[in-house]
Amino acid sequence: MDALDQQLISLLRRDARMSVANLAHKLTVSRGTITNRINKLEKQGVIVGYAVQLRPDAIPNNIRAWMSIVVAGNETRVVVASLLGEPGVACLHDTNGRWDLLAELRAENLSQLSDVLERIRLIRGIQTSETSIHLASYR
Known part of the structure; x- marks a missing residue:
């Protein structure tokens, strides 16, 4: 994958329903280029569904981490809305038990992960x- 593929995926992750024309405009390339790139990414199995879901190994230099969160009082809606607006949060899950929420975090490097953690803590x-860093998957 090159930089254009990564930018395209980033836009689709934010809005998988974005039109080809809008994607082309945002990336300053032709609609045909966008269509060809999306078809190639689907054929290679990088894009496996919509909303866009990427194979964990599709972005090799990507750090994944899991953040377990306890929400204070009745602040769940505010916290969820804030976390959904955080670009470093790939998935957010409601859970039971000791933790209220489980967030899957993504970053390109440890410095970027540190920035994501700092924003979330605020x-x-x-x-x-x-927070635990994802080291390996066995299944």
Whole structure:
């Protein structure tokens, strides 16, 4: 994948329903280029569904981490809305037990992950959190 593929994927992850014309305009390339790139990414299995879901190994230099979050009081809606607006949050799950939310985080490097963690820790309504870096998947 080259830089254009990565930019295209980034836009589709934010809005998988964005039109080819709008994608082409944002990336300053032709609609045909966008269509060809999307078809190639689908054929290679990089894009496996819509909303766009990427294979974990499709972006080799990507760091994945899991953040378990306890929400203070009745702040769940505010916290969820803030986390959904955070670009470093790939997925957000409601859960039971010790933690209220589980966020899958993505970053290109440890410095970027540190920035994501810092932004999340500043969100009003997060009482406590614990983060673990994803090392390997077995299935």
